[in-house]
Amino acid sequence: FAIFWHFTTGEWKQYIPTLQKVDAMFKYYLTGIFTNAPHPFRATRLKKHNPLQRLAYLGVMLFIGPLIWFTGWFYIFYDKWPDWGWDQYLALEWVAFFHTVAAFLMLIFLIAHVYLTTAGHTLTSHIKAMITGWEEVD
Incomplete structure (x- = not known):
């Protein structure tokens, strides 16, 4: 559903990375x-994510997610590799290695997400915005 929604609404443009x-x-x-410095990015309707968020989400959607899915499928169907002729091209050790790397990257992404939900104006302001759909602005 998310892929359909992003492409039909044009929201996929939110994830185009920028180095600005x-x-x-x-x-x-x-x-x-940590020093209460002003946030260097202001969200707008057309730019909802700051440059690091864009890079992180794009990395998850284009690299980490597919890597987890493909290596997971290779893992599940390991016993079918010889039937499909894949045993010549794949090694279980490498599939396991890349699956584990992707899992750790996803875990880092999750931990950063949980931590950054507490980094708003108040401890729960970002969580409140997720639930209500409204965000406090300065």
């Missing part, structure tokens, strides 16, 4: 967030 303000976002998340 990437350095400012890195500085903000490394130090500024």
Whole structure:
């Protein structure tokens, strides 16, 4: 459903990466967030995600997600590889390695998401915005 919705509404454009303000976002998340520095990005209807969010979501959707899915399917059907002629091209150790790497990358993404939900104006302001659909603006 998400893929259908993104393409029919044009929301996929929200994930086109940009390098503008990437350095400012890195500085903000490394130090500024702890010193109450102003956020270098303001969300608008046309730009809902900051440059780092765009890169992260694009990475998950284009690389991590497909890597987990494909290596997972290769894992599930490992016993069928000889029947399909794949045993000549795939090694279970490499499938396991890449599946594990993708799983750890997804775990890092999840931990960062959970942490950053608490980094709003108040501890729960981002969570409230997710539930209500309304976000507090300065």
